[in-house]
Amino acid sequence: MKSPYVLWIEQQAPCNEVHQCICAEGYQLLHAADVTQVVSLCQDYKPALVFIDSAMVQMALPDLVALVHRKLPAAQIISMVDSNQSALASETLQSGAIDYLLKPFFASQVKTSVRNATAMSAGLKDLVAVSHASRQILQLANRAAQTEASVLILGESGTGKERLARFIHQASDRADQPFVAVNCAAIPEHMLEAMLFGHNKGAFTGAVNQQIGKFEAANGGSILLDEISELPLPLQAKLLRVLQEREVERLGSNSRIKLDIRVIAASNKNLRSQVEQGLFREDLFYRLDVLPLSWPALRERRDDILPLAEFFITKYGNGKYRLSRDAADVMLQYNWPGNVRELENVMQRALVMARGIELQVADLNLPRCHPQAAAICASLLKQSKQNAEFDYILDLLQKFNGHRTRTAEALGVSTRALRYKLAAMREHGVDIDALAS
Template identity: 90%
Template sequence: MNSPYVLWIDQQKPSAEVQQCISAEGYSLLHTHTVTEIISLCHDYQPALVFIDSGMPQMTLPDLVTLVYRKLPAAQIISMVNNDQSELASDTLQSGAIDYLLKPFFASQLKTSIRNATAMSKGLKDLVAVSHASRQILQLANRAAQTEASVLILGESGTGKERLAQFIHQASDRADKPFVAVNCAAIPEHMLEAMLFGYNKGAFTGAVSQQIGKFEAANGGSILLDEISELPLALQAKLLRVLQERELERLGSNNRIKLDIRVIAASNKNLRTQVEQGLFREDLFYRLDVLPLSWPALRERRDDILPLAEFFINKYGNGKYRLSRGAADVMLQYNWPGNVRELENVMQRALVMARGIELQVADLNLPQCHPQAAAICAGLLKQSKKNAEFDYILDVLNKCNGHRTRTAQALGVSTRALRYKLAAMREHGVDIDALAS
């Protein structure tokens, strides 16, 4: 199997140390210093990592990052800037880079940068993130993954908080260890403690055998406590102790079990507001809120809509279907109150309803259109009717061998009205001049 490529964009040829470092990390090196060659190398080799130096004279660094990002949206781009170019480094992150290196850098720093980017690529395998807002969150998530700190993910229902938690796990050193997700809102309150911490035989009525809890099952790996705001206050106190002591006791046991675990919490509610209302413990909030991540709603990252739609079409339709232009336009204007979860359901429904390989607006069957989307739907319907009318006139004109008077009679209109229709058809690009008059 061929090694993935690193594209090194710099006026200077990379040093032997840089070449050795890239090779040691399992990549093949491509080097260029011209914009024309950048475009061809991106097209021909599809490099997984791209390093861009700030000293390129042909374009500004942010513009180069934007160019590569457009050519290789799945690539991890890292800018190389001088120590006094902090503002420029920030601009490259805004343009699509995931990180930057300060020059001069050591081989160990380059190695760390490559490994972080590789981990991010690994975590992105089933996560669609094309919009700038998504990529910024993933940059933060990737950095969080390289630490042992707790992470708090906030966002509306259906935005993909669990998938972001999986990304953090997969991009971390715990990737080969368990990832356990617990939906705190889906488990009856009286069962939550036993589910989380486990229990011994006889701990309560019905405990006929020993059972490990979710924390034990995730030991060595990561645990996601989804909808953590739904935990009752009494259980919040016990959870806080487990997080502080990094150990737990099963129900009905005095034996302490040591934990080596990363805790990721998620909520669709504002936990600060919950704290102010006395619904969530302040000390637990600060224990969890070490690295907060706010996952935007789908309407706030519209550049992700069509890539996500294509992802689900390929997932459920085996790559045999595609979106029509009209359906794509409507999807971009729709507000997606149910976020990614709603989009996935819509695409599954559209594949069932589809009457051909191209998914149409009617196949989407969106429950209610955004006003702009409604206007697009109306416009598409109007255009469809106009096209049908033009096709009918052409068909009659052909049957009458292009004779305008007979055509007008067959259509039941005056020859003057027909002339107006034919003029309108010409304006819409319909070729009628080939027909005899």
């Protein structure tokens, strides 16, 4: 199997120490010194990780980051900026980078970035994240995974909080240990304590056998307490003690079991608001809220919609089906109140209803969008198509070394029309001067 690639974008090739670090982590290193090489290497090798230096003079760093992000939406991009360029570092994060390194840096810091990227890729096997918003959250989750701190995931129902929790587990040193998920809202209140902490034989009526609890089952690994806001207050106090003491007692037992465990909690409610209303213990909230993550609703990460649809088509349709263009447009316009869970159900239904290999709008059976929401979605769709057109023009300019007449001929438009398009691209912040002449 071929080694994955790391693309290093800098006028000078990286030093030998950096080169050795990257190769030692199982990657092949590519170097690009100008925009022409960047575009070519992105197309030919599809690198998984890209480092971009702020000293590149052909294009502003945020624009170059945006260009690479368009070419490689699944790649992890790390900008390299001087220690006095904090504003520039922030701009690169808005343009598609997931992290940055402050210069001067040590080769060991590059090695850490590569290892984090590897761990993040390993955790992405069953998690679709293409949009910038998703990848930013995953970068934070990946950092959280490298610690032992508790994580609190907040987000609407159906957004995929459990998948994010599994990603954290898989990206951590506990990946080969148990991952136990507990839905606190799905277990009857009178059974919750025994379910979480376990019980001995005879601890209560009906306890005919000894039973280990979920905490004990997850020992050495990670436990997800999903919908933790549904825990009754008395049980919250007992949970707090378990988290503080890192040990658990089965019901009906006086012996304590030491725990080595990472706790991940999740909720579709605002826990801070629950604390203010007296519905959730403040001390437990602060015990859990060490590393908070807010998983966006699907409508806030629309670039994930079609990749998710394709993922479910492959999962349930064995890759034999595809979305028609009209169906894809409708999916992008829909607001997805049920988030990823609703999208999954829609794709399963469409596969059942499909009369051919191409899924049509009628197969989706989606309700009509609210007019205001539809207008917003249509605007976003228009912007997405415009970005695709801009990318195509940039590719042609690159192919013809900036020659406008040949580019116009390839586009099938006049040179004057191309000038208008280039002017429009400049107005939208696309830096074409490095490519067009």
